[in-house]
Amino acid sequence: MTAVNNDWWKGSVTYQIYPRSYQDSNQDGIGDLPGITARLPYIADLGVDAIWLSPIFTSPMADMGYDVSDYTDIDPLFGTLDDFDAMVARAHELGLKVIIDQVLSHSSDRHPFFQESRMSRDNPKADWYVWADPNLDGTPPNNWQALFGGAAWQWEPRRQQYYLHNFLKEQPDFNFHNPAVQDWLLGTMRFWLERGVDGFRLDTVNFYFHDVLLRSDPPDYRKKEKRDWHPYHMQYHLFSKNQPENLAFLQKMRVLLDQYDARTLVGEVGESHHAVEMMGQYTSGNRLHMAYSFEMLGPKFSARHFRDQIETFFSQAPDGWPCWAFSNHDVVRHVSRWREHGVSEAALAKQACALLLSMQGSICIYQGEELGQTDTELEYHELTDVQGIAFWPEDKGRDGCRTPMVWQHDAPFAGFSEAAPWLPVKATQAAHAMDTQLDVQGSVLEFYRQMLHLRREHEILRAGETVFQDTEEPILSFVRGGEIRCIFNLSSEPQQIECIEGSILISEGADRESGLVKLAGNGFVLLKL
Known part of the structure; x- marks a missing residue:
């Protein structure tokens, strides 16, 4: 088994x-x-x-x-x-x-629970969503904003309260305190x-x-x-x-x-x-x-x-x-x-x-x-x-x-x-x-x-610890699990970096010469140390 x-x-x-x-x-x-x-x-x-x-x-x-x-x-x-x-x-x-x-x-505001909740303050689902009384001037209880625009509060006349919606007014928030x-x-x-x-x-x-x-x-x-x-x-x-x-x-x-x-x-x-x-x-x-x-x-x-x-x-x-x-x-x-x-x-x-x-x-x-x-x-x-x-x-x-x-x-x-x-x-x-x-x-x-x-194929890439090398922009270099060095040129211009020898696992736009790794724009190499 x-x-x-x-x-x-x-x-x-x-x-x-x-x-x-x-x-x-x-x-x-x-x-x-x-x-x-x-x-x-x-x-x-x-x-x-x-x-x-x-x-x-x-x-x-x-x-x-x-x-x-x-x-x-x-x-x-x-x-x-x-x-x-x-x-x-x-x-x-x-x-x-x-x-x-x-x-x-x-x-959704079409969910049966919200349809019930919005009807009154004393039904079985009354406290399943976030409801709040208005301020004395009729405005929402606070300044919370919705991600899709406007205040995060929508008025419900049947309850004479606002309900909370962090997104659309058609997306009322559940009351997780219940x-x-x-x-x-x-x-x-x-x-x-x-x-x-x-x-x-x-x-x-x-x-x-x-x-x-x-x-x-x-x-x-x-x-x-x-x-x-x-x-x-x-x-x-x-x-x-x-x-x-x-x-x-x-x-x-x-x-x-x-x-x-x-x-x-x-x-x-x-x-x-x-x-x-x-x-x-x-x-x-x-x-x-x-x-x-x-x-x-x-x-x-x-x-x-x-x-x-x-x-x-x-x-x-x-x-x-x-x-x-x-x-x-x-x-x-x-x-x-x-x-x-x-x-x-x-x-x-x-x-x-x-x-x-x-x-x-x-x-x-x-x-x-x-x-x-x-x-x-x-x-x-x-x-x-x-x-x-x-x-x-x-x-x-x-x-x-x-x-x-x-x-x-x-x-x-x-x-x-x-x-x-x-x-x-x-x-x-x-x-x-x-x-x-x-x-x-x-x-x-x-x-x-x-x-x-x-x-x-290389478990070290899935779970090995990461140690970064101190390199100048735009070079990013780190070693995974002490075994695989990953070097990236994060620019469109050629770059080079000193590097110890290692067998190439995969690369694009990378050449090694006299102790250097030369990287074309967006070039990179993964080396097995």
């Missing part, structure tokens, strides 16, 4: 799927579960350990599924529970773990564990609890060169989220997960203040297995930045564990975001792959990264994302990174669907199609397959 590996997640690589945009099987222009199932062999062949699916639960889709109206069923857009079970079974046959999104901080709410949400997680899922990605994991005194958030204390374009970013969110009660609830989650073999929790820390430190706090002790923040999902691209994130995490939380990513469904794809630092899109894509997969921690790759995909430039009339619609043109929203996966360059809609897809497939994206790269020497896709194989 094969021993159960309860620590499979440590150093693992997860492939994120945005279900609406992966593969359409019924030709309605929207990706679905049977489409994902059909593509699982491709994902398994990449060499990843797990897949993560963005929300597939029943939803009015005000925020593309991050507004859940039924936590224990599949939205008909994506299929059925039977389709889900078939997908999990096929993934497990191929050696892939399955992680699903859990949006616990808030529900133990019954906690127990019910844990029960929905148990439902999916019993169906065989291997873990959960926890959306906005630091938003669960709010300050019971409803104190206003202070201004952001950091000095800034110019005023933020969004009022939300003008505040230091000391009371609207990040509350200490969160830690006890994370421990309850861990107790639930530990009742099952080989399951994992990875949390999204949505925070701009001390996010890496919070990642450490949330993964220390018997809480989350892993956490990630947006620290590597932004515009910063320097040796100092990457070194600071890794060193800060492991110094703050030596018994915690990070999950690093460069792209996901909420940010501009990194090949577009960091374009100014690249000699070409392909060179930047390969370097980013080698850097990410050399990092200590677990890794998440967003669909299309392995193709070197870029963000899609969309016009205003093409948008579906509430964020882009609200803040255009300062923020064009998240649709640009959510356009459909491209499979066949010459097929209608690049092989995603035979019907017009929910977001357009443009020529600049179709140019990266999978069929133009598969088994093509030198392609971004083939490099990802090689690098993923290398990480799987």
Whole structure:
């Protein structure tokens, strides 16, 4: 009998799927579960350990599924529970773990519990959401802001109270100070564990609890060169989220997960203040297995930045564990975001792959990264994302990174669907199609397959400790587990560095000569010492 590996997640690589945009099987222009199932062999062949699916639960889709109206069923857009079970079974046959999104901080305003809660102050669900009386002048109880614009409070005339929504008004926040709410949400997680899922990605994991005194958030204390374009970013969110009660609830989650073999929790820390430190706090002790923040999902691209994130995490939380990513469904794809630092899109894509997969921690790759995909430039009339619609043109929203996966360059809609897809497939994206790269020497896709194989072959790349060398920008150099040295030129100009001899494991744009490693723009090398 094969021993159960309860620590499979440590150093693992997860492939994120945005279900609406992966593969359409019924030709309605929207990706679905049977489409994902059909593509699982491709994902398994990449060499990843797990897949993560963005929300597939029943939803009015005000925020593309991050507004859940039924936590224990599949939205008909994506299929059925039977389709889900078939997908999990096929993934497990191929050696892939399955992680699903859990949006616990808030529900849809169409959820039956909220519909009941909003009716009166004395019904069975009256205290399941966050309600507050107005100030004497009718204004909201405090200054909390919503991420999608405006105050985080919405008036309900039937109760003559405001309810809290950190995101859209269609996404009311659960009241986690009510133990019954906690127990019910844990029960929905148990439902999916019993169906065989291997873990959960926890959306906005630091938003669960709010300050019971409803104190206003202070201004952001950091000095800034110019005023933020969004009022939300003008505040230091000391009371609207990040509350200490969160830690006890994370421990309850861990107790639930530990009742099952080989399951994992990875949390999204949505925070701009001390996010890496919070990642450490949330993964220390018997809480989350892993956490990630947006620290590597932004515009910063320097040796100092990457070194600071890794060193800060492991110094703050030596018994915690990070999950690093460069792209996901909420940010501009990194090949577009960091374009100014690249000699070409392909060179930047390969370097980013080698850097990410050399990092200590677990890794998440967003669909299309392995193709070197870029963000899609969309016009205003093409948008579906509430964020882009609200803040255009300062923020064009998240649709640009959510356009459909491209499979066949010459097929209608690049092989995603035979019907017009929910977001357009443009020529600049179709140019990266999978069929133009598969088994093509030198392609971004083939490099990802090689690098993923290398990480799987060398356990030291998954879990070995990291020691950084003191190098000048733009050179980043570190040694993993005392055995593998990783050297990166994070610029488009040639650089060189003194280096001891070692056998080359993988490289691009790197030559050794007279005790030097010479690196072309975006060049890198991994050496076995």
